[in-house]
Amino acid sequence: MSNSHLLSLMQTLSLSGMLKTFEAQSEQPQIAALGFEERLSLLLEAEANTRDNKRISRLTKAAKMRQNQAALEDINYHPSRGLDKALIADLSTCQWIDKRQNLVITGATGTGKSWLACAFGKQACRYGYPAIFLTATHLYEQITAATMAGTLPKLRTQLIKSRLLIIDDFGIGGIDIQLGPILLDIIDQHALQGSLIITSQFPTEKWYDLFNDPTVADAILDRVVHKSHFMKLKGESQRKGKLEK
Template structure:
C-alpha cells in the first residue's frame, strides 16, 4: 500500500494527474490489473493526454470570456422560421474557415440569437485548440480608446492580433468615429494575418459602410473583412420573446 501511495504522489508531483487517476482506476478494477504492462501503461498515457486536452480547452474557454459560455453548436435551434441553412452551418462547424483564416459574419434583427450562435462557434474554436477572444463592439472600442489614453495600446494590440478567433459582437451601435477608425484598422489588418474574425450585427452588410465616420477607413476595413467571409443571416421571431412565452 505504501508503494502504491508513493507512486500516486510521484505522478501528481510530476504533473501527471491524468495518469494518477488512471492508475488508481486500474487498482480498483481487477480485470485491468491482469493486462500486460504495455497495455496498462498505454491506458495511463491515453488518460494523461485526455486530461491535458480537457484542461487546455477549459483554459481557452475561460480566456475567451464568452457571454454565453454554455452555448454549443450541438444545441442550435434549426426551426424553419430562423432561416438557417443547416448544411452550411454544419460545414462551418468543422471550422475549416478558421484554419484558412477566413471570417464569419452573423446578421439578423435583435434577439434572433446572433450572440448565442457566435459564442457557440467560440466554444467550438476552443475545443479545437484555437485561442479565442469575445468582446462586444462597444467593449472593444472602449478598450482601444482607453488604452490609447493611458499608453497601454501596444499591449492590447498584441493581445488582440495574436488571437486566432476575435469575436466582435453587435457591430454598429454607436458607429465608428474618426479617432477610432485608424486604430481599429491597424488591429484588424494585423489580426487578419494571424487568425479570423467573427462579427455579429443587426445591420446588413450593405449598411456597414455608413457606420464609419471616415469613408477611406471604411473601405480599408471592410475590404479586409467582407471579401473573405462566410455569412449567415438569422431570421424569425426574437428568441428572447419565445423563451419568455414558454416560461
C-alpha cells in the same frame, strides 16, 4: 515498485489524469487481466484527455465569452431561423480559421447572433485556437482608454495575437471618426494571422454608412467582407422562449 511509489511519482510529475485512472483501476480486479501495453494505453489516454480538457477550459475562460455555455451541438435548427446545417457542419471543423477567413452573423435583435458567435468561439477553443470575445462597445471603450493611457500598443498586441477575435453587436452607435483608423489597424494586423467573427443587426451592405470616414470604411470592408462566410438569422426573438440559441 509499490503502488504508493507509483502514485507518488505520478503526483510529482503532475500526471493527474493518469493518477486518477490508476487509482480507479486499483479498485477493478478485472484490470489485472489486461496486458501491460493495454493498461498503459488506458493510462496514457486518460492523461491526454485530462490535459486536453484543461487546455479547452483554459482557452474558454480566457476568451471571456458572454455565453460560455453555448455549444454548436445545442443549436436550435427550427426552420424559421434559416440556418444552413451544411454550412455550420463545415465551419465546425474550424478549417476556416486556418485559412484566415471570417464569419459574419447578421439578424434582428434576439435572433441568437451572440449565442451562435459564442458557440463558434467555444468550438475554436476545442481545436486549440486562442479566442477573445468583445462587444463592439467594449472594444471601442478599451481603444479609447488605451489611447488616453498610452497603452494602445499593448492592447493591439493582445487583440491581434488571438487566432479568433469575436466582435459582437458591430455597428451600434456607428464608428467614431477617431476610432476608425485604429480599428482598421487592429483588423489589418489581425488578418495576417487570425480570423474574425462579427455579429451585427445591420446587413453588410449597410456597414459602409456606419463610418464617418469613407476611406477607412472601404479598407475595413475590403479586409472583412471579401473573405467571409455569412449567416443571416431569421425568425422571432429567441428570448421570448428563453432560448438563446
